[in-house]
Amino acid sequence: MRITPEVSSTQIVLLGKFEPAQFTADWLTESGLFGTTEGRAAEAKMVGKWVADISIDWCRLFCTAEKFALISQQAPWIRLSDFCLKLFTELLPNTTIGYMGINRTVRFDTGSATAKDQLGRLLAPRNVWGEWGEILAADEGKGASGLSTLTLRQGHDLHDRASGHIEARIGPTEGTSVVMHVNDHYEAPGKEELAGEGDLMQRLSENFEKSIKRSDWIVSEMMKQVRP
Amino acid sequence: MNTLQSTVKHASYFELDYIAGSSLPKSAAAADWFVSAFQACAVLDTLTGEMPDSQSQLLGVEDSQAIADWKNAENVSLIEVLKRAEAGEPRDRVSPRASFEPLNEWEGYVVAILDNGFAAHLLDLTAGCATESDEATFSIDDVSDDDRGLVGLGAIFRWSVGYERQVTGTRRKVSSLVFRRLPIWTKREISESREKARSLVQSITWE
Numbered sequence: 001m002r003i004t005p006e007v008s009s010t011q012i013v014l015l016g017k018f019e020p021a022q023f024t025a026d027w028l029t030e031s032g033l034f035g036t037t038e039g040r041a042a043e044a045k046m047v048g049k050w051v052a053d054i055s056i057d058w059c060r061l062f063c064t065a066e067k068f069a070l071i072s073q074q075a076p077w078i079r080l081s082d083f084c085l086k087l088f089t090e091l092l093p094n095t096t097i098g099y100m101g102i103n104r105t106v107r108f109d110t111g112s113a114t115a116k117d118q119l120g121r122l123l124a125p126r127n128v129w130g131e132w133g134e135i136l137a138a139d140e141g142k143g144a145s146g147l148s149t150l151t152l153r154q155g156h157d158l159h160d161r162a163s164g165h166i167e168a169r170i171g172p173t174e175g176t177s178v179v180m181h182v183n184d185h186y187e188a189p190g191k192e193e194l195a196g197e198g199d200l201m202q203r204l205s206e207n208f209e210k211s212i213k214r215s216d217w218i219v220s221e222m223m224k225q226v227r228p
Numbered sequence: 229m230n231t232l233q234s235t236v237k238h239a240s241y242f243e244l245d246y247i248a249g250s251s252l253p254k255s256a257a258a259a260d261w262f263v264s265a266f267q268a269c270a271v272l273d274t275l276t277g278e279m280p281d282s283q284s285q286l287l288g289v290e291d292s293q294a295i296a297d298w299k300n301a302e303n304v305s306l307i308e309v310l311k312r313a314e315a316g317e318p319r320d321r322v323s324p325r326a327s328f329e330p331l332n333e334w335e336g337y338v339v340a341i342l343d344n345g346f347a348a349h350l351l352d353l354t355a356g357c358a359t360e361s362d363e364a365t366f367s368i369d370d371v372s373d374d375d376r377g378l379v380g381l382g383a384i385f386r387w388s389v390g391y392e393r394q395v396t397g398t399r400r401k402v403s404s405l406v407f408r409r410l411p412i413w414t415k416r417e418i419s420e421s422r423e424k425a426r427s428l429v430q431s432i433t434w435e
Contacts, residue, residue, distance in 0.1 A: 035374020073327035076386035086411035
């Protein structure tokens with residue numbers, strides 16, 4: 001990437017039917033997904049049978065009846081993919097899933113308030129907003145007005161999935177930084193499938209690193225627009 | 229969307245009717261449920277809707293405090309406590325976990341076990357190499373306690389060099405070795421590999 005990110009995270013999100021209660025630190029350790037030391041140090045918050053929220057040094061597992069998410073702020077990101085593949089193809093292959101997101105969130109510093117404002121104006125020129133745009137322009141550099149969030153979607157020319165899209169979102173955050181979120185979304189051919197036999201885990205195995213690389217490229221393209 | 233709206237929106241994901249009630253049960257179990265539910269909301273925010281490190285992380289931190297306030301409050305609804313929390317100053321927004329941004333990454337596989345370490349062939353992923361181009365030896369001390377049991381001939385690992393950022397904001401360059409916990413091969417993968425091998429053999433023309 002052109003600018004070294006301040007912080008970034010990678011997430012794999014699955015929508016389907018899950019049983020949060022079965023995810024415990026002990027079970028994940030016995031299954032070989034957590035190391036013994038990691039498992040002992042895991043912070044687990046279980047809320048009855050509804051929510052499982054387990055954190056170890058490098059990742060956080062979060063699960064409700066409809067959603068499973070694995071999140072990490074620490075590379076190598078391939079660990080997330082290995083974890084999900086082992087979990088859903090080897091240990092819980094009969095889990096029903098329908099949608100998958102391979103997502104990247106990157107926060108980077110534009111270097112100055114001026115550069116941040118310029119990027120915001122480049123993405124959302126004020127003049128196309130007419131008189132209201134002029135009112136907004138009057139506040140330039142003060143931080144109270146300006147671009148909030150912008151999302152762009154690619155829904156075609158995606159040959160690496162049965163169905164889905166890519167969405168990239170950008171918005172301001174604290175100080176002179178901006179944050180980008182890229183959602184690489186895959187849908188199961190029949191909208192529902194068994195994880196061990198279906199299409200989504202196969203796509204995860206084949207596409208994960210390509211997806212991360214593409215997301216980072218999308219972020220890099222935006223970084224190129226920053227004028228220090 | 230402000231914190232309260234976001235809270236109610238995502239609370240509805242769990243049980244809106246329960247939260248919308250003006251008098252909520254204040255048992256420890258119910259309070260714990262809400263703490264986790266709101267932390268869950270913060271994560272879901274990150275994953276599904278809101279910009280990740282502003283409202284959602286703020287929500288996670290503020291609501292934990294709000295829940296603590298609510299636990300101690302008498303005859304005050306959760307909504308009221310959240311309104312009060314929203315009116316207050318934003319608290320720490322920094323994610324409580326260290327992060328590691330890779331600058332260079334290699335995939336390696338172990339080719340020899342040495343007295344105090346191992347030798348490996350490396351594939352430079354950052355440079356986009358398709359074949360292994362480097363060889364290196366690593367000390368066993370470079371491997372975490374949890375991963376040492378995974379070290380063996382043919383074991384696959386990732387070697388990354390990058391910036392580690394602590395929760396305090398301190399940044400330093402570090403090297404990290406992580407052995408992969410790969411799933412077993414599925415029948416389909418074995419079958420596809422056989423097919424690829426067969427296709428490769430057939431494509432070779434001997435002179």
